[in-house]
Amino acid sequence: MSISGKKQNKTIYICQQCAYKSLKWLGRCPECGEWETLIEEVVAPKGGGQIVPGKPVALHLAPDGDEERMTTDIEELDRVLGGGIVPGSVVLIGGEPGIGKSTLILHLLESIARKDRKVLYVSGEESARQIKMRANRLGVIHPGEFLATENGVEQIIAMATEMRPALLAVDSIQTLSSADVASSPGSVTQVRESAYRLVGFAKKENIPVILVGHVTKDGAIAGPKVLEHMxxxxxxFEGDRSHVFRILRTVKNRFGSTNEIGVFEMKEEGLVQVSNPSEIFLAERPLNEPGSVVLPSVEGTRPILVEVQALVSPTNLGTARRTAIGADQQRLSLLCAVLEKKAGLDMYGNDVFLNIAGGIRIDEPALDLGVICALASSLLEKNIPSNTVVCGEVGLAGEVRAVGQIDVRVREAQRLGFSRIILPNSNKERLNWKPTIELVGISNMHQLMDIVFK
Incomplete structure (x- = not known):
């Protein structure tokens, strides 16, 4: 009996969340714990061949990376990218459906096309007519913009190689497929292979590529985690669709800071960048109202003043509720416990609701003192003066700890006309310049209660 030397394709099961591979179907993925995520895929065998080793080069002889970035007229986007788009780089933009990803791409392409450069927009989700309708509504049509509706990654690369645009945008990575992969579009294997091909194209041709990615129900970009590493x-792109503000946040950046944000406002004409978000977020702030306080937050190198709102009311349930919008709910519970233990306030028998106005999310420790003041103000029905801002980290022992970048926080509060800032005493002592705003340093919760709620 002769045995055929032809290699056969094999079937494996791949988790669509974490790319875990199994030879048999499992109801629950052992790696990420998700249910019903293992999908059957056909994997073709890899052909053999002679391996030709590459030749390393001395680091000082390697090509210099001093090429100029490709800047746009969208300053908020350039900010989060670290100063512009690096030639040959690959940028992945994720966000919920309807948040404005495709709108941002159209604005970006039009801004580059206005500089006498050709750009290519490839859509695997919409027809050319649909995209033209949106572009007409936004007023972002330019002769230098080219459009294609294609799902095959090989065809996209061939098209871009021949055209050589200044920028290639693909919407979205989940709709692409490679002819060399047997699985359906959107699967882990297809997403990984398509991204691998596009990354290789960007590096080889020195053409930047923008990829749009869908997100899962828990807010992560759909597909394998390796996609973000590639x-x-x-x-x-963050924000509630019921709010007009959108936040573009950097999660990873090989060519710049990972803490920068860009602020946009959604209007009829599309996304409009907000150059001074502090004034926008504080525009509708109620004055001298209990439960409201202003916090000088810092995102990357950018100071933003936001309003922290709290509502404390007696509970009608056996267990008091703790609800936070725009802040960490676990941190809220911790600060309620500190108020109960160190300030003697009855937080256990009250429902607590916290909100960062404007739809922005604040995760830094400097938020603690603002939350403490807002909670105490609402519970005691005593307002905090509208000319006061507060910032500082609060520990479990009731101590108020120093926060970073205090200089930019104080300067922003002073620029917007506030006359007093309550801050950690250690930050006050380290300030090496004398502002016109009054500095009130505190070290613990008792000092805070005495100063703010006499």
Whole structure:
């Protein structure tokens, strides 16, 4: 009996969340714990061949990376990218459906086309007519913009190689497929292979590529986690569709800071960048109202003043509720416990609701003192003066700890006309310049209660 030497394709099961591979179907993925995520895929055998070793080069002889970035007229986007788009880089933009990813791409392409450069927009989700309708509504049509509706990654690369645009945008990575992979579009194997091909194209041709990615129900970009490792920059488009503000946040950036944000406002004409978000977020702030306080937050190198709102009311349930919007709910519970233990306030028998106005999310420790003041103000029905801002980290012992970048926080509060800032005493002592705003340093919760709620 002769045995055929032809290699056969084999079937494996791959988790669509974490790319875990199994030879048999499992109801629950052993790696990420998700249910019903293992999908059957056909994997073709890899052909053999002679391996030709590469030749390393001395680091000082390697090509210099001093090429100029490709800047746009969208300053908020350039900010999160670290100063512009690096030639040959791959940028992944993720966000919920309807948040404005495709709108941002159209604005970006039009801004580059206005500089006498050709750009290519490839869509695997919409028809050319649909995209033209949106572009007409936004007023972002330019002769230098080219459009294609294609799902095959090989065809896209061939098209871009022949055209050589200044920028290639693909919407979205989940709709692409490679002829060399037997699984359906959107599967882990297809997403990984398509991204690998596009990254290789960007590096070889020195053409930057923008990829749009869908997100899962828990807010992560759909597809394998390796997708975020393959690209150079990962941006998340955040915001509630019921709010007009959108936050573009950097999660990963090989060519710049990972803490910068860009602020946009959604209007009829599309996304409009907000150059001074502090004034926008504080525009509708109620004055001298209990439960409201202003916090000088810092995102990357950018100071933003936001309003922290709290509502404390007696509970009608056996267990008091703790609800936070725009802040960490676990941190809220911790600060309620500190108020109960160190300030003697009855937080256990009250429902607590916290909100960062404007739809922005604040995760830094400097938020603690603002939350403490807002909670105490609402519970005691005593307002905090509208000319006062507060910032500082609060520990479990009731101590108020120093926060970073205090200089930019104080300067922003002073610029917007506030006359007093309550801050950690250690930050006050380290300040090496004398501002016109009054500095009130505190070290613990008792000092805070005495100063703010006499």
């Amino acid at each position: 690209v150079d920059t990962v941006l998340y």
